[in-house]
Amino acid sequence: MAESTLAKKRTSWRIKLEPRLDEPPAWYPAMVSLGAVVVALILGGVMISVAGGDPFLSYAHIARASFGDIGVLSDTIVKATPIILTALACSVAFRMKLWNIGAEGQFIMGAWGASAIVLAPVLPAETSRWLFIPVMALAGIAAGAAWGFVPGYLKAKFNVNEIISSLMLNYIAISWVNYWVFAVWTEGGFQMSPKFPVGASLPRLSEYADSFPVLRGLTTHGGLLFGIAAAIILWFIVYRSRWGYEIRLIGDNPRAANYAGINIARNTILVMALSGALAGLGGMSEVAGVVRRLQTAPIAAGYGFTGIIVAWLAKLNPLVIILVSILFGALILAGREIQPSGIPKMIQGTILVCLIASDFFLRYRVRIVKGVEE
Amino acid sequence: MDPIIILQAGVASGTVLLFAALGEVLAERSGVLNLGVEGMMLIGAMSAFSVTIATGNPWIGVLVAMFVAGLLSQIHAFIVITLQADQVVSGLALTLVGAGISLVLGEGLSKAGTVSLMPNFSIPLLSQIPILGPILFTRQSVLVYIGYLLTPLAWYYINHTRPGLHLRAVGEYPAAADALGINVFRMRYMYVFVGGMLAGLGGATISLAVAPGWFSELTTGGQGWIAVGLVIFAQWDPIRAALGSYAFGALRRLILDIQAPLTLFGMDNPFYYNPYWGFFLQMLPYAFTVIVLVIGSREAIRKRLGAPAALGEPYIRGERGK
Structure with a gap:
């Protein structure tokens, strides 16, 4: 920062910024993020009161309606499940500085792909769960991956901006699902398909209430296991595999990666497809675990965009994403009634705004200094 | 399915994209990528509509919309110019914040009924020109005419004036601009503000002229993102941005009109008899945006054109090698 050329006689306090040269301690980034979230909640409270609400009541309501008892906690986890998968999808792309903001569309296509297995029908309704669920999951993964492949391919071949193309594909996916729901799979003209057979639905905790009464009424479903498994696998890919090393190197320094002989175009396509596959699995988990039918596009309900924030807040770490997703699941669950x-x-x-702004404190040391400077 | 009417309405609805794209051209020419256009348009559309309800005067609505959207853009400006954060993520955040605030403050506006809109009128003499007269100068909103004036002005400003030269310098080589005594930071703040104001004007054009009313996020329906895509297609040139905007406007109108008639080119109109095919028509603007991006990017590679060199890069004084 520019030093004042006027030598001041009197002692003054001023703020001084110094670039951080050393690595901050491990707890520091987490504290900065936490601080950013607190500031955001305060700002949000101010805006709620401006809009005529009571911020304390709103926040207390969010806490009670999402963590108050085991029943709502289970609902919170249900909301967190799709967010885990979309956030994982965003995190792997963002790691390579590929801005996939089409997780929403890839999620919707995954839901469609999984539903097609049931509704087309590819498998008969009486198929056992052990066959149905894996096939549906694969179909969801494939449809999501295809939807992620398109912007990846366009980026690799024609240098098309993936932000715009992946976002445009969101709208196309919405229309696509609308067509199938209204024109082909409608149940009596309503904007939803018939209910899936039992074999095509992910098991819920409440199904085991006969053996374990404590589980009665709990809606948490098997999709959570998909989310956790995907997070663990992705963690190993990103931090422990050669491929993950390539992804991180391209993200940090594409020029160095190029000199090192890493094929950036191929990785662009692969990572976008992987990202789409994760979001697509999220869509499958949502139709098979929660709604158990295909509905019109609000099925994604902004999970793709929430995934962006969660990935960023978790610093793109797949395991941290699970925890952050649960907090955002709470916000979404309780937010419906606000x-x-x-x-x-x-x-x-x-x-998200506060988080990005807070990165400044990771790069600069802010000091309040006393004294006369010349 | 009168082509004159489709083009006439296309010019009107393309004006929305035009304002947003012109604003983004100016911001990006100064080196700041602002992906918050959709959010700024939403807040513009919402404030234009609500202020017009409150005051009864759409002109005040438009001015407030521009100011509010400009203010919103300054969040992005502060984060990426002063705090030097990533422009992509900050722009996304701006879209979310803009949409969120608009939804909160716009609660209940959708049932507000009708308001007085921006005036429509025909230009004497010019409206008599065959073909072009009815398309461009007959019963258009005053905002459409403002768009006609703004496009060549922006082009002239960027390419043939001294401040325009400074603008390009800041976007291409900020260190050199700085050495010449141009205040890079102030210029960038200013052009992000102008970009925000124009995005707000685009939003106001929706809610007070093209498709009056407030329909939450459906008000813009992704037009802010299409505008960002158009800027890339337009190679940061206002004239090309305008042509692209009007073409997209006409496409939007064509999609509406093609479903109405019983016959099309002497055959049964398939879109009339299969109304669900309309969902495929609705995909077209978004699919075309992708196609247009492919065309623009290929052309850029062939002609060795490109984005402003410093686009997306924070300017840090005293840092070498930029």
Whole structure:
């Protein structure tokens, strides 16, 4: 920062910025992120009161309605499950500085692909769960991966900006699913397909209530296991495999990666497809675990965009994503009842703004210095 | 399915994209990528509509919309110019914040009923020109005419004036601009603000002229993102951005109109008899955006054109090698 040329006689306090040269201690980034979230919640509270609400009541409501008892905690986890998978999808792409913001569309296509197995029908309704679920998961993964492949291929071949192309594919996916739901698979003209057979649904905890009464009424479903397994596998890929090393190197320094002989175009396509596959699995888990039918596009309900924030807040670490997703699941679950209805979205956006702003404190040391300088 | 009417309405609805794209051209020419266009348009559309309800005067609505969207853009400016953060993520955040605030403050506006809109009128003499007259100068909103004036102005400003030269210098080689005594930081703040104001004007054009009303996020329906895509296609040139915007506007109108008639080119209109095919028509603007990006990118590679060299890079004083 520029030093003042005027030598001041009197002692003054001023803020001084110094670039950080050393690595900050391990706890420091986490504290900065936490601080950013707290600031965001305060700002959100101010905006809630401006809009005529009571911020304390709103936040207390969010806490009670999402962690208050085991029943709502289970619902929170249900909301967190798709977020885990979309956030994982975003994190692996962001790691390579590929801005896949099409997780929403890839999620929707995954839901469609999984539903096609049931509704087309590829497998008969009485198929056992042991066959149905893996086939549906593969179909969801394939449809999501195809939807991620397109922007990846366009980026690798024609240098097409993946932000815009992946986002445009979101809208196309919405229309695509609308067509199938309304024109082909509608149940009596409503905007939903018939209910899936039992074999095509992910088991819920409540199904085991006969043996374990404590599970009665709990909606948490098998999709959570997909999310956790995907997070662990992705952690190994990113931090422990050669491929993950390539991805991280391209993200940090594409020129060095190029000199090292890493094929950037191929990795662009592969990582976008992997990203789409994870989001697509999220879509499968949502149709098979929660709604158990295909509905029109609000099925994704912004999970793709929440995934971006969660990935960023978790510093792209797949295991941290699980924890952060649960917090955002709470926000979404409780947010449904809060009026005006835009508040959860506004708070999410504010959190992301504060998070990005807080990165400044990782790169600079802010010191308040006393004294006369010349 | 009168082509004149489709083009006339296309010019009107393309004006929305035009304002947003012109604003983004200016911001990106100064080196700041702002992906928050969708959020700024939403807040513009919302504030234009609500202020017009409150005051009864759409002009005040438009001005407030521009100011509010400009203010919102300054969040992005602060984060990426002063705090030097990543422009992509900050722009995404801006879109979310803009959409969130608009939804919160716009609660209930969708049932507000009708408001007085921006005036429509025909230009004497010019509207008599065959073909072009009815398309461009007949019963268009005053905002459409403002768009006609703004496009060549922006082009002239960027390419043939001294401040425009400074703008390009800041976007291409900020260190050199700085050495010449141009305040890079202030210029970037300013052009991000102008970009925000124009995005807000685009939003106001929706809610007070093209498709009056407030329909939460469906008000813009991704047009902010299409505008960002158009800027790339336009190679950061206002004239090309305008042509692209009007073409997209006409496409939007064509999609609506093609489903109405019983016959099309002497045959049964398939879109009339299969209304669900309309979902495929709705994909077209988004699919075309992708196609247009492919065309633009190939052309850029062939002609060795490119984005402003410093686009997306924070300027840090005293840092070498940029």
